Amino acid sequence: MAVxxxxxxxxxxxxxxxxxxxxxxxxxxxxxxxxAHRQRRVYRxxxxxxxxxxxxxxxxxFEKSRLYQLDKSTFSFWSGLYxxxxxxxxxxxxxxxxxxxxxxxxxxxxGFGPEYEIIQSLVFLxxxxxxxxxxxxxWSLYNTFVIEEKHGFNQQTLGFFLKDAIxxxxxxxxxxxxxxxxxxxxxxxxxxxxxxxxxxxxxxVSLVLVTIYADYxxxxxxxxxxxxxxxxxxxxxxxxxxxxFPLTKVYVVEGSKRSxxxxxxxxxxxxxxxxxxxxxxxxxxxxxxxxxxxxEDGENEETKSKxxxxxxxxxxxxxLAVLGHELGHWKLGHTIKNIIISQMNSFLCFxxxxxxxxRKELFAAFGFYDTQPTLIGLMIIFQFIFSPYNEVLSFxxxxxxxxxxxxxxxxxxxxxxxxxxYSALIKLNKDNLGFPVSDWIFSMWHYSHPPLLERLQALxxxxxx
Numbered sequence: 001m002a003v004x005x006x007x008x009x010x011x012x013x014x015x016x017x018x019x020x021x022x023x024x025x026x027x028x029x030x031x032x033x034x035x036a037h038r039q040r041r042v043y044r045x046x047x048x049x050x051x052x053x054x055x056x057x058x059x060x061x062f063e064k065s066r067l068y069q070l071d072k073s074t075f076s077f078w079s080g081l082y083x084x085x086x087x088x089x090x091x092x093x094x095x096x097x098x099x100x101x102x103x104x105x106x107x108x109x110x111g112f113g114p115e116y117e118i119i120q121s122l123v124f125l126x127x128x129x130x131x132x133x134x135x136x137x138x139w140s141l142y143n144t145f146v147i148e149e150k151h152g153f154n155q156q157t158l159g160f161f162l163k164d165a166i167x168x169x170x171x172x173x174x175x176x177x178x179x180x181x182x183x184x185x186x187x188x189x190x191x192x193x194x195x196x197x198x199x200x201x202x203x204x205v206s207l208v209l210v211t212i213y214a215d216y217x218x219x220x221x222x223x224x225x226x227x228x229x230x231x232x233x234x235x236x237x238x239x240x241x242x243x244x245f246p247l248t249k250v251y252v253v254e255g256s257k258r259s260x261x262x263x264x265x266x267x268x269x270x271x272x273x274x275x276x277x278x279x280x281x282x283x284x285x286x287x288x289x290x291x292x293x294x295x296e297d298g299e300n301e302e303t304k305s306k307x308x309x310x311x312x313x314x315x316x317x318x319x320l321a322v323l324g325h326e327l328g329h330w331k332l333g334h335t336i337k338n339i340i341i342s343q344m345n346s347f348l349c350f351x352x353x354x355x356x357x358x359r360k361e362l363f364a365a366f367g368f369y370d371t372q373p374t375l376i377g378l379m380i381i382f383q384f385i386f387s388p389y390n391e392v393l394s395f396x397x398x399x400x401x402x403x404x405x406x407x408x409x410x411x412x413x414x415x416x417x418x419x420x421x422y423s424a425l426i427k428l429n430k431d432n433l434g435f436p437v438s439d440w441i442f443s444m445w446h447y448s449h450p451p452l453l454e455r456l457q458a459l460x461x462x463x464x465x
């Protein structure tokens with residue numbers, strides 16, 4: 001150990017940095033692989049419905065969810081291993097400086113010399129995201145058309161999937177490249193306090209994106225329609241009014257064109273809140289519960305008609321209970337608290353970036369001996385140097401999220417929705433083939449929501465009261 005310590009101390013600073021980054025990356029991967037192995041063992045060995053689940057889950061659904069989660073876990077193992085090996089090879093083979101130099105040659109041929117660092121940075125970012133999209137495509141295809149297809153969730157054709165992937169890539173570049181160029185410019189001209197201006201800029205961008213996402217970005221991929229007038233809409237508006245939630249619109253999104261998984265969320269700031277319900281959440285609106293009408297064959301060319309015999313989604317009372325939970329996050333200030341935590345973290349990271357950006361050994365560790373590009377500095381510091389801090393923060397936020405989920409359930413109980421939320425959680429777990437048994441360490445580290453049994457027990461106590 002002493003000899004190893006001496007050899008380590010004799011290494012140049014940039015070598016120690018590089019080795020530390022690589023070592024920590026593999027430590028995190030092995031930790032995640034260990035947790036996943038524990039959870040897969042649960043999937044393999046828990047083949048019968050536990051006694052405490054007998055009243056809420058039949059053996060057929062239990063077996064389906066077990067096999068689905070086992071397939072997902074096995075896929076995650078291989079895709080995670082590939083990702084870790086790919087990242088390691090990129091670092092060991094100097095992939096980052098190679099791509100930077102390639103970006104310089106491309107921008108140089110376009111008439112932009114080394115002094116146009118921001119242009120070269122945008123070319124680098126475009127090439128890096130293109131490489132990531134191409135190498136990730138086979139895994140995404142397998143996940144969608146093998147695993148999700150096998151278990152009845154996929155509703156897409158190959159053409160729809162590829163068109164969707166291209167559209168996502170283009171939209172991402174339309175947002176990422178201008179935002180990155182402005183951020184780099186701010187850092188360049190910001191002087192000693194550039195980290196404050198950079199943080200304020202990212203704050204404004206994040207707020208704008210949250211505001212416009214559901215109105216202008218999401219409709220590029222899915223069809224949003226106003227929830228028709230009727231009992232459900234009236235009940236939602238009444239509930240929102242009872243807790244002073246400034247609801248302006250309620251939308252239904254056709255998520256069934258892509259997947260049979262269900263969801264619901266709200267968005268907007270100040271007095272302009274909107275609620276979005278996936279059609280797969282609504283028993284009365286889910287396309288998966290309906291036989292295709294005559295003459296609709298042409299409309300379904302891009303997505304498959306996979307109508308199931310079973311009913312998908314929740315009844316109106318259960319939808320209201322789910323929304324009561326979601327609105328509880330707003331009423332209890334969880335959304336604002338998450339924004340504050342996120343922005344405090346963002347400010348801290350930019351401040352530390354300002355402290356570290358002048359350290360040439362950080363750049364040398366990743367093959368940049370003669371230049372210190374700002375974009376590369378952001379990548380090195382935020383992605384690699386901050387990785388131990390990011391892991392700790394992620395775990396703390398997971399713990400906090402579970403606490404918020406219990407509080408939101410309690411809020412729904414106060415609205416008198418305990419019974420309906422209880423049945424809704426069971427239905428949603430069944431529709432999404434969630435496996436209700438988990439390894440305690442895996443659950444503690446990964447689950448942002450409490451395990452189903454814990455949530456049901458809390459609601460059961462309320463129902464008995």
